[in-house]
Amino acid sequence: xxxxxxxxxxxxxxxLALEGVSKSFGTVRALREVxxxxxxxxxxxxxxxxxxxxxxxxxxLAGVHAPDAGTLTLDGTPVTFSGPADARDAGIAVIYxxxxxxxxxxxxxxxxxxxxxxRSLGRIDHTAVRSATAALMERLGVDLDPGRVARGLSIAxxxxxxxxKALSFDARVLIMDEPTAALTGSETERLFSVVDALxxxxxxxxxxxxxxxxxxxxCGHVTTLRDGQLVAxxxxxxxxxxxxxxxxxGRDLDELYPKQPxxxxxxxxxxxxxxxxxxxxxxxxxxxxxxIVALAGLVGAGRSEVAQAVFGIDRPDAxxxxxxxxxxxxxxxxxxxxxxxxxxxxxxxQCGLVMAASIERNIGLxxxxxxxxxxxxxxxxxxxxxxxxxxxxxxxxxxxxxxxxLLSGGNQQKVVLAKWLATEPTVLVVDEPTRGIDVGTKAxxxxxxxxxxxxxxxxxxxxxxxxxxxxxxxxxLVMHEGRLTAEIPRDEADEERxxxxxxxxxxTAGEAA
Numbered sequence: 001x002x003x004x005x006x007x008x009x010x011x012x013x014x015x016l017a018l019e020g021v022s023k024s025f026g027t028v029r030a031l032r033e034v035x036x037x038x039x040x041x042x043x044x045x046x047x048x049x050x051x052x053x054x055x056x057x058x059x060x061l062a063g064v065h066a067p068d069a070g071t072l073t074l075d076g077t078p079v080t081f082s083g084p085a086d087a088r089d090a091g092i093a094v095i096y097x098x099x100x101x102x103x104x105x106x107x108x109x110x111x112x113x114x115x116x117x118x119r120s121l122g123r124i125d126h127t128a129v130r131s132a133t134a135a136l137m138e139r140l141g142v143d144l145d146p147g148r149v150a151r152g153l154s155i156a157x158x159x160x161x162x163x164x165k166a167l168s169f170d171a172r173v174l175i176m177d178e179p180t181a182a183l184t185g186s187e188t189e190r191l192f193s194v195v196d197a198l199x200x201x202x203x204x205x206x207x208x209x210x211x212x213x214x215x216x217x218x219c220g221h222v223t224t225l226r227d228g229q230l231v232a233x234x235x236x237x238x239x240x241x242x243x244x245x246x247x248x249x250g251r252d253l254d255e256l257y258p259k260q261p262x263x264x265x266x267x268x269x270x271x272x273x274x275x276x277x278x279x280x281x282x283x284x285x286x287x288x289x290x291x292i293v294a295l296a297g298l299v300g301a302g303r304s305e306v307a308q309a310v311f312g313i314d315r316p317d318a319x320x321x322x323x324x325x326x327x328x329x330x331x332x333x334x335x336x337x338x339x340x341x342x343x344x345x346x347x348x349x350q351c352g353l354v355m356a357a358s359i360e361r362n363i364g365l366x367x368x369x370x371x372x373x374x375x376x377x378x379x380x381x382x383x384x385x386x387x388x389x390x391x392x393x394x395x396x397x398x399x400x401x402x403x404x405x406l407l408s409g410g411n412q413q414k415v416v417l418a419k420w421l422a423t424e425p426t427v428l429v430v431d432e433p434t435r436g437i438d439v440g441t442k443a444x445x446x447x448x449x450x451x452x453x454x455x456x457x458x459x460x461x462x463x464x465x466x467x468x469x470x471x472x473x474x475x476x477l478v479m480h481e482g483r484l485t486a487e488i489p490r491d492e493a494d495e496e497r498x499x500x501x502x503x504x505x506x507x508t509a510g511e512a513a
Contacts, residue, residue, distance in 0.1 A: 013076050015040050015204045016061065016092065016173050021070030023056050025406075028398060030056040032229045033070070036206075038173060043195065043205040045215040045236070048225035048248055049438040050408030051396055054208055057225070058177055061206070062094045063087030093171035095179050098349050098436075099158035101150040108133035108146035111165045136164040141190050155347055156183050156299040163191065167198075174198060175206045180214060181436045183299065185466075185499075192218055210438050211465075212241045224248055249440045256439065257471025258447045260454045264474065265289035267325070268458035269341075269427045271310060274319030279305045280482040283319070287427065292449060292459040294473035296466070297502045301479040303462045304346055307429050310460075311343040312336045323427060337366070340426035344416050344433060346462070348409075352416040355405040359397055360386035362404045363418045389418035394444060410441030417448070428452065431462040446472055466495055480504045 014037035023031040031053045038044055048054050059065045060072065063081030071078050074090055081087045087094075101110045108129045109116075117128040133146035142160050150161065159179060166174060174195070180188045195205055195218065207219055215222060216236055224231040224247040231247050269287040274280070280302035287293045295303045309316045315331030322328060323339040336343075345351035353362050364382040386400050393414045397407060404415055413433070420428065433449065434442040449472065453459050463469050469476055476493045478486040478501035486501035 012039055014038055014073075015075060017073045018057070018060070018067075019071045019073070021057070021060060021067045021072070023060065023065060023068050030228050031060075031067075031225075034225065034228075034230045035070075036223050036233070038204040038206055040172075040202045040204050041199050042221070043199060043207055043219040045219040045222040046206055046208045046225070047212075047215065047222050047244060048231075049440050050410035051227075052225040052248070052438075053228040054225060055177070055408075056228075058094065058096075058175055058206075058208070061087065061092060061173075061175060063092075088169060091169070091172035092175065093166035093169045093173070094175040094177065095159075095162050095166050096177050099155070099162050101153075101158055101161060103151035104149060106147050106149055107144055107153075107161050107164075110150055110161060111136065111168055132168070133164070136167055139167065140164060140194055154299060154304075155181075156187060159183065160187075163194075167194075171203065173204045173206070175208075177208045178210065178436045180209060180211065183464075187299070188214070210436065210442065212244055212439065215244070216241070226250055245439055248438070256443050256446065257468070258443070258450055259292075259472055260450045262290040262454050262474070264291040265456065268323065269310070269460065270320075270322040270325075271306075272320045272322075274306065274309060274316050274321065276305065276309055276314060276316050280309075280479070283479075283484050285477050285484065285487070287458045287460050289426070289456045289458050290453055291474045292453050292461055292472055294469040294476045295460060295462045295479065296464075296469045296476055296498055297479035299464060301502065302482040303479050304431055306479070307343065307431055307460070307462055310336075311341055311429060313343075337423060342420035342423055342425035342428050344413075344420055344428070344430040346431040346435065348412055348416050352419075353404050353412060356403055358401045359390070359395075359404050359407070359415060360400040362415050363389055363422065366419050366423050385422060386418075389422055393418055393448065410437035413437055413441070413445065417445070421452075425457070427458045427460065429460045429462075432464065433461060434463075434465065434468060442468075466498060469493075469498065470495065478502050 017037040019035050020033045021031055022033055034053065034057060046054050046057065056065065060067050063084045063086050073079065079090065111133055112129050117125040119125045130146040137144050140160060140163065144157060144160065150158065163179060180191060183191065199205060207215065209215055219236055221233065222236050222244065223233040224244065226248060265288055267286040268289045271286065272284050274283045283306055295306065297303050305314065308314045310321055312331050312333040312335060320327060321330065323341060326339065328339050329335040349355060360383050363386040367385060383400060390397065390400065395414050396411050404412060407415065434445050449459055461472065470493055474490050476488045476498060477484060478498055480502055481504065485504065488497060
């Protein structure tokens, strides 16, 4: 690894730096004269709300976009990347927020795609590829079979494969865009241990996370963006989370968990002895109207799988589901929607949105029967529906006809919510409702869920964010290895009790057997 020359002030010169960088997309100015420096052996945080310009900055560093103005320097020398391969060859590795694996290839093939070791006559050395992948997994402390096909991996496991891919390049600069969004606390700490080791070897790290506690845990300095402009670059020592939030949103944030007190009504969703062999077993619970029930547990405990079985995506092997007291035909999402169920999935890009379609088309997808006539969609009705929900959810967009893929992660999540809330459900199932969205948008989503519950909607919320679970739920259901291990009322729920149930430790009296 090369050594950078000292700067004029005696500090080591940055490995990678941006100076006065600007970037526009049509009439939208994504970045305005932004500067950032990354130093060897240091972790630097990049903070800001969704839409602040973080993703654009990352893509400029990664060679995806070229800046309209400004300079990019590597070891003090100006450089121009003509594409991601140039950035990668320069020692810059990026772990993006959304995994981008080839579903039908193995984990090992995904990691070494395009650079597999070769044997004689140019044949791929599959043994060497698997061996190198196994070594990366051991370095990460992950038990994943290198030969396993990527299709069917959880979001957490997909993210770990992306991390292994980045590590395989021996990068001098590691850019991590929300790498922990789908990881548990123990998996996050394991990742941070790897990052600490990389920093000790001299790697410069740029870390982006909406979990502010992670920024303070890992980083020494933070650069904050707001509306594409630089707010401040400063040491984290002496700052508080509230200070950082004010810099990000430009104001004091209202309560992050604005849970309204409600009076739960009759059971809106009843699940009895639901079983899917090898996935979850004998799961029973109910969600009443006006109530937010959280389904907590470690990644892989079976929470998302229960939600998918309730909604009909997967057919359970045994058990009963009732909506409003009426039995629900299993294995049929269409029947679930007609009964009043709505599901906001964990992976919004893959399962919740058509990324190339417009904002208004995505919001209208659940109402084609009402918006169409003779097989044709009435554009005026589709646009009115989208405009109404965009206003209700404070959606930030340029034009409703723009592809939804142009929106920030938080605004994409709002589109998914709008699509399903437009069906006027009686039960809303939300899987990781605030994964990968900024603190300001997170507060908006929490306020929306609280208001919906106060208006009588039954909400089943699956979340890996323990403060979110404790802050928003009227009751907490905890799963461990496919079984429901605890049911904890709001006034008795705390981190220790939830984590004990999630890890299978003995539970105290009053918890569900």
